[in-house]
Amino acid sequence: MSFAIGRSFTFLISVHSKYKDLGPAHNLGIQTTQLTMFSQALTVRADSIARHLETVFLFTKNDVRTTLIPVTIFALSAAHKYDPIHAWNAPLWIWFHLLQFNIANQIQDPEEDRKNKPSRPIPAGRISVDSAADMRWVMVPVCLMLSLWYGTQALLASTVFAVLTIWYNELHGDKMGLSKNVLTAILYGCLEVGGTVAAGSRNSCIDKAGALAVALSSTAFATTLHAQDFKDEEGDRLTGRRTLPTIFPKAARFSMMVVIPLWSFGLSRIWKLDALSTAAFVVYGAFVGTRFVMYDTVGADKQSCKFYSLWYSLGHLLPGYWRFFYGA
Numbered sequence: 001m002s003f004a005i006g007r008s009f010t011f012l013i014s015v016h017s018k019y020k021d022l023g024p025a026h027n028l029g030i031q032t033t034q035l036t037m038f039s040q041a042l043t044v045r046a047d048s049i050a051r052h053l054e055t056v057f058l059f060t061k062n063d064v065r066t067t068l069i070p071v072t073i074f075a076l077s078a079a080h081k082y083d084p085i086h087a088w089n090a091p092l093w094i095w096f097h098l099l100q101f102n103i104a105n106q107i108q109d110p111e112e113d114r115k116n117k118p119s120r121p122i123p124a125g126r127i128s129v130d131s132a133a134d135m136r137w138v139m140v141p142v143c144l145m146l147s148l149w150y151g152t153q154a155l156l157a158s159t160v161f162a163v164l165t166i167w168y169n170e171l172h173g174d175k176m177g178l179s180k181n182v183l184t185a186i187l188y189g190c191l192e193v194g195g196t197v198a199a200g201s202r203n204s205c206i207d208k209a210g211a212l213a214v215a216l217s218s219t220a221f222a223t224t225l226h227a228q229d230f231k232d233e234e235g236d237r238l239t240g241r242r243t244l245p246t247i248f249p250k251a252a253r254f255s256m257m258v259v260i261p262l263w264s265f266g267l268s269r270i271w272k273l274d275a276l277s278t279a280a281f282v283v284y285g286a287f288v289g290t291r292f293v294m295y296d297t298v299g300a301d302k303q304s305c306k307f308y309s310l311w312y313s314l315g316h317l318l319p320g321y322w323r324f325f326y327g328a
Helices: 002-019 024-058 061-078 089-106 110-116 129-150 152-168 177-199 208-228 230-239 249-270 275-294 298-325
Strands: none
Touching: 061 089, 061 177, 061 208, 061 298, 089 129, 089 152, 089 177, 110 230, 129 152, 129 177, 152 177, 177 208, 208 230, 208 249, 208 298, 230 249, 230 298, 249 275, 249 298, 275 298
């Protein structure tokens, strides 16, 4: 951008020198033209920058509700030394790593996205696969350097996240249902660790309660995250991706009706939720799980997935509840 502006100034100076002896009126017209051209150059450059930023955001747009918001809620709830001044660091750290993963994921099979998710940057023609691949590998050192600022635990979480991202995408760990669930849960746990550390003061660490919260959240996610796969079941069958809904379609749905209410009750007991809140959380969990069994259309599965995301986000508030009422 600075290079473009420099060229604009050079052009203006050359034009001014050429016509400076043509009289005041003419010079005024030239100056007006120069300012108009300079303004247009800045507008074009600003539009280009805005388009690039929008393209970057579109890589993560679909995961704002399912990942960025729930993990940020978790980080702010689980942080031992929560610093309101540094709260924005949590979504920043999470988003950068989410961007790294999503670019790596979306360059694997652009043809599938053209059929199922055409609004993503690559199928929409906003960026080429090669350019996205370059971005994908640039994001690894960027995320590591960002994590270094927050301390050893954030750096370790970023390193594990980068390795598992390669396993999941380049080594096709997402092709099998069980390995996909386990890998996704660990990746999610890395986001929670890094976000929780970033939410605290610089070089802060996760305490025992925070570590327990990460372990419980990751396990709950591993056993319920196929709630997000039902809406993509048809596309997964066409591409040969093996997820729990494609391998065990009926059992996967009925598991929702059992596992989600059980986790609701278990998490409520572990984090010492009061009786009324426990009952409400369990009832809502039962409602979410039952929806997956009773309504099995693509539209219904998308709606059920939204209810599931809300359930999971509510579960992320529970460590904060415990810290407020029982923590030191």
